[in-house]
Amino acid sequence: MSTDSGFHNLVEALRQPGCAVCRLKIDSADGFVESLLYEGVTDPDRRHTLRESQGYCFEHAWSLERTGASLGTAIITQDLLQRAVKAVDEARFEAEGAWSRHRVRSLLRREQAEGANAALSERLGPHIQCPACLWSDNMERLFVEDLLKYLLEEKGLLGTFEASDGLCLPHFRRALGLVRDEEVYLALIRAQQVVWERLIDDLGEFVRKNDHRFQHERMGKREGDAWLRAISTMVGALPGRDK
Ligand SMILES: [Zn+2]
Numbered sequence: 127m128s129t130d131s132g133f134h135n136l137v138e139a140l141r142q143p144g145c146a147v148c149r150l151k152i153d154s155a156d157g158f159v160e161s162l163l164y165e166g167v168t169d170p171d172r173r174h175t176l177r178e179s180q181g182y183c184f185e186h187a188w189s190l191e192r193t194g195a196s197l198g199t200a201i202i203t204q205d206l207l208q209r210a211v212k213a214v215d216e217a218r219f220e221a222e223g224a225w226s227r228h229r230v231r232s233l234l235r236r237e238q239a240e241g242a243n244a245a246l247s248e249r250l251g252p253h254i255q256c257p258a259c260l261w262s263d264n265m266e267r268l269f270v271e272d273l274l275k276y277l278l279e280e281k282g283l284l285g286t287f288e289a290s291d292g293l294c295l296p297h298f299r300r301a302l303g304l305v306r307d308e309e310v311y312l313a314l315i316r317a318q319q320v321v322w323e324r325l326i327d328d329l330g331e332f333v334r335k336n337d338h339r340f341q342h343e344r345m346g347k348r349e350g351d352a353w354l355r356a357i358s359t360m361v362g363a364l365p366g367r368d369k
């Protein structure tokens with residue numbers, strides 16, 4: 127059995143509801159989002175990154191509410207809004223169709239650039255990818271690689287994985303792209319199928335008990351939330367939901 131912290135984190139996550147990779151990814155992103163924000167308050171390089179990315183994307187900006195990082199959010203957002211005020215002050219009206227340098231750049235990046243005031247709009251937008259998205263993507267890869275690495279180890283993850291909610295479809299597909307060993311591949315797909323079969327049965331029971339002929343039967347806990355687990359399985363966990 128491994129003594130690696132990656133192994134133990136996976137065991138812990140697999141014992142919780144939902145996809146373990148989603149859970150670990152969300153937790154690690156929450157930590158990153160908060161720490162970068164605080165570093166951004168004191169470190170000019172970090173502040174520059176957050177200015178270039180215009181803070182965080184929708185998902186990671188709202189994760190700040192969950193982590194309660196109110197002071198850092200206030201300080202960084204104040205800075206971003208002061209820069210927005212300056213950008214709007216310095217801009218002048220640009221009619222639709224003006225072939226500015228900014229508009230050409232936006233078109234090349236396939237961003238919305240068909241409207242008026244493309245230069246100002248671009249200045250107010252992010253110029254680099256959300257740093258938390260970048261971090262999460264790298265961490266997701268590490269978590270999936272760890273899962274594959276420990277799946278067939280002696281006293282490895284296979285049993286715990288099979289008893290869990292398995293991987294969500296996006297993370298199962300990511301695992302398919304990262305698995306290099308056929309034995310691990312076969313163990314993974316079999317275990318994932320066991321998980322899917324279990325959910326299919328729960329969904330069947332949920333549908334059956336919604337039939338008016340069986341409505342007198344009480345909905346059990348397993349099938350009662352099967353439709354929500356089905357959403358999570360198809361698209362991944364909603365941050366903050368399955369805590
Ligand atoms: Zn997932």
Ligand SMILES: [Zn+2]
Binds near residue numbers: 182184257258259
């Ligand atoms: Zn993001």
